[in-house]
Amino acid sequence: MAISTLNDAAAKYDPIASVYDKTRRADPQVGTILAQQLELSTKARLLDVGCGTGNYAAFLMAMGAEIVGVDPSENMLEIARERCANAQFHRAGAEQLPLEDAEFQGAFSMLAVHHFADVNAACREVHRVLAPDANYVIFGADPDQILTYWLVEYFPSVFQKITSKVPRALRVLTALRDAGFRNIRVLPWDVPPTNIDDFLYGAKHSPSRYLDPNLRRGSTLFREADQEAVTQGCERLRSDIETGRIAAVMAHFPSTCGDYFFITAKA
Numbered sequence: 030m031a032i033s034t035l036n037d038a039a040a041k042y043d044p045i046a047s048v049y050d051k052t053r054r055a056d057p058q059v060g061t062i063l064a065q066q067l068e069l070s071t072k073a074r075l076l077d078v079g080c081g082t083g084n085y086a087a088f089l090m091a092m093g094a095e096i097v098g099v100d101p102s103e104n105m106l107e108i109a110r111e112r113c114a115n116a117q118f119h120r121a122g123a124e125q126l127p128l129e130d131a132e133f134q135g136a137f138s139m140l141a142v143h144h145f146a147d148v149n150a151a152c153r154e155v156h157r158v159l160a161p162d163a164n165y166v167i168f169g170a171d172p173d174q175i176l177t178y179w180l181v182e183y184f185p186s187v188f189q190k191i192t193s194k195v196p197r198a199l200r201v202l203t204a205l206r207d208a209g210f211r212n213i214r215v216l217p218w219d220v221p222p223t224n225i226d227d228f229l230y231g232a233k234h235s236p237s238r239y240l241d242p243n244l245r246r247g248s249t250l251f252r253e254a255d256q257e258a259v260t261q262g263c264e265r266l267r268s269d270i271e272t273g274r275i276a277a278v279m280a281h282f283p284s285t286c287g288d289y290f291f292i293t294a295k296a
Contacts, residue, residue: 060089063168073094075095076155076159079100080106098116124146143249152201172191183266220233
């Protein structure tokens with residue numbers, strides 16, 4: 030990743046690192062599935078690609094993993110270093126990893142692929158640094174999944190914009206295959222009521238959480254959206270929560286293809 034592109038990526042998260050960390054935390058169910066898909070073994074050396082503030086790095090370290098993380102945002106990395114004192118972190122983009130060939134027993138990207146400047150280059154780099162038969166796990170969402178979120182009712186223009194930026198799962202699968210990955214599988218995942226990580230649809234079962242500006246600041250979609258449209262959507266959402274109409278709106282957006290996905294690929 031060129032320095033200019035790296036700085037552009039950092040500019041999105043450097044200013045909001047501390048706010049982001051207040052609403053984003055590792056959810057135990059997500060972390061457990063991640064560990065299972067990684068086929069985590071004790072003291073495995075893992076790469077966290079797009080590590081942010083290190084929430085899932087810390088979760089896997091508690092299970093015995095050794096972690097190296099990369100992220101374009103130095104402010105995010107400062108928090109990650111405080112959280113994971115025994116881990117190593119580098120300011121870098123996924124497209125140019127400052128790491129040796131075949132040095133990791135697994136890699137993962139949590140809601141980070143849509144920030145990659147070049148998905149194909151990122152997949153090639155991750156494949157390069159993975160040992161043979163190591164797994165790369167990607168947690169993300171397809172645009173078709175995103176358009177089933179009930180949030181679309183309140184922020185239609187905002188969600189139309191994001192679906193043009195988020196890479197389709199098929200594009201990610203193709204990039205993985207072209208990079209040399211094999212045994213690629215997709216696991217759809219629905220947000221449970223117990224989820225504690227406030228990513229975009231993480232508060233699916235708690236509509237009032239979206240009225241919290243801190244939660245919205247932790248989401249690229251809301252931060253980069255037309256703020257007048259966001260304000261109007263919040264006013265409508267607040268009204269529907271007060272009248273109870275929100276239940277009918279949520280029922281109108283059933284999850285038919287999973288809210289998110291885990292993609293697992295073997296090097």
